Amino acid sequence: MKRNISWKKSLRVFIAASLLAAQTPASISWAAPLELSLADSLTMAYQNNPTAKIADVNRSKAASGVHEAKGGKLPTVSLGSTYILDQNQPGVTSDAGGSDLSSSLRLNWPLYTGGRTEALIKQAELGEDQAQLDVAQTRQQLTLDVTSAYYNVLQAKNLAQVSQETVDNMTQHLQNVQAKYEVGTVAKSDVLRSEVELANARQNLLKAQNGYDLSVASLANLIGASVDEGITLKDELKYEAQEVSLDNSIAQAAKSRPEVAQASIGVAIAQQGVKAAKSGHKPTLSAGGSIAWQDAELPDTEDDNWTVSVSANWNVFDGGVTRAKVKSAGDSVEQARLQEQQVRDNVTLEVRQAYLSLKEAEKRVETTQVAVSKAEEDLFIAREQYNAGVGTNLDVIDAQLALAQSRNNYTQALYDHNISKAKLDKAIGSDLN
Numbered sequence: 001m002k003r004n005i006s007w008k009k010s011l012r013v014f015i016a017a018s019l020l021a022a023q024t025p026a027s028i029s030w031a032a033p034l035e036l037s038l039a040d041s042l043t044m045a046y047q048n049n050p051t052a053k054i055a056d057v058n059r060s061k062a063a064s065g066v067h068e069a070k071g072g073k074l075p076t077v078s079l080g081s082t083y084i085l086d087q088n089q090p091g092v093t094s095d096a097g098g099s100d101l102s103s104s105l106r107l108n109w110p111l112y113t114g115g116r117t118e119a120l121i122k123q124a125e126l127g128e129d130q131a132q133l134d135v136a137q138t139r140q141q142l143t144l145d146v147t148s149a150y151y152n153v154l155q156a157k158n159l160a161q162v163s164q165e166t167v168d169n170m171t172q173h174l175q176n177v178q179a180k181y182e183v184g185t186v187a188k189s190d191v192l193r194s195e196v197e198l199a200n201a202r203q204n205l206l207k208a209q210n211g212y213d214l215s216v217a218s219l220a221n222l223i224g225a226s227v228d229e230g231i232t233l234k235d236e237l238k239y240e241a242q243e244v245s246l247d248n249s250i251a252q253a254a255k256s257r258p259e260v261a262q263a264s265i266g267v268a269i270a271q272q273g274v275k276a277a278k279s280g281h282k283p284t285l286s287a288g289g290s291i292a293w294q295d296a297e298l299p300d301t302e303d304d305n306w307t308v309s310v311s312a313n314w315n316v317f318d319g320g321v322t323r324a325k326v327k328s329a330g331d332s333v334e335q336a337r338l339q340e341q342q343v344r345d346n347v348t349l350e351v352r353q354a355y356l357s358l359k360e361a362e363k364r365v366e367t368t369q370v371a372v373s374k375a376e377e378d379l380f381i382a383r384e385q386y387n388a389g390v391g392t393n394l395d396v397i398d399a400q401l402a403l404a405q406s407r408n409n410y411t412q413a414l415y416d417h418n419i420s421k422a423k424l425d426k427a428i429g430s431d432l433n
Contacts, residue, residue: 033230048224114282256429280322
């Protein structure tokens with residue numbers, strides 16, 4: 001009988017829970033933490049980061065500039081009207097005076113501008129190419145920034161774990177010391193020193209946890225995510241040997257870096273500026289036409305006040321203005337060439353620095369990994385000796401601190417290795433995803 005009652009009670013609970021769930025508003029949701037891989041983070045950054053959007057808007061503006069420059073070769077048409085009210089107009093005897101409406105339709109077509117219009121069009125087209133390269137450059141920099149922020153979170157997570165392990169070890173050791181003190185085998189100073197080291201370890205843990213929270217916030221800001229719902233990362237800091245050559249990396253950077261291509265385009269733009277300046281020494285030719293009419297909104301068949309013209313102009317002497325413009329444009333070409341060389345040198349230096357940092361980090365990963373193993377063995381021996389009464393409390397504490405330091409060094413080496421790889425990828429002009 002009791003079993004039957006229990007079964008019915010369970011059924012009622014299940015039905016009540018089902019009804020409650022059915023009545024729950026659809027707007028209520030339990031959001032799970034956002035789980036992100038590095039590729040996920042990059043995708044979100046490309047979609048949400050304002051820097052990438054600004055670069056794309058600038059590219060669109062540059063494309064509009066090309067259309068604007070090409071408009072300089074096309075005819076222009078203008079329509080104008082003038083209404084004049086004059087009380088003293090001749091032939092008008094009334095006190096109200098007279099009025100006059102004159103209208104005109106004009107066309108102007110620049111046939112030849114001495115090469116100025118063509119040079120401006122070419123400059124605008126090259127500017128559009130630069131803007132397109134700026135989109136690529138912005139994307140590469142954003143890739144590096146997001147990757148660095150992602151690895152910062154992983155590093156902060158590992159450092160917090162090391163700090164937590166240190167607190168756990170210190171807590172366990174303090175309990176051991178207190179037990180020995182209670183039976184009179186160690187001095188009070190051992191307890192006090194262990195308590196001090198545990199307090200220090202807890203302080204470091206708080207700092208490490210705060211560093212983790214700050215790094216998560218920085219990543220979220222870059223990718224346009226909210227930290228309120230929580231963010232967890234799928235990847236881990238890891239070591240992968242890189243087979244890269246310094247010479248090949250420098251050669252690839254010279255071909256692939258957007259900054260190098262932009263600098264080369266800058267030289268071409270400056271050269272077009274010389275052509276535009278030299279147009280001041282050449283004649284210009286334009287065609288035009290107009291029709292004018294009076295006292296009507298539109299012309300009619302009786303209006304014959306129209307003109308067609310072809311005009312040429314040659315500025316024979318302008319006080320040396322054109323010569324000065326040509327000289328200034330030539331200096332701009334030389335300046336652009338020097339800037340191009342400077343960009344190439346800086347890119348080469350950036351590649352070299354990233355490459356050497358990568359190789360250094362690879363060696364540090366190997367040495368720090370060995371140091372962690374030895375520090376773990378040293379701590380084990382120090383504990384056993386202390387428990388056996390042949391070691392000191394200071395030996396155990398030093399061994400614990402050495403282990404924490406070696407693990408932090410290993411984490412730092414892994415972080416530096418991954419960051420150096422990301423910087424090298426950016427330096428040679430390739431995306432990281």
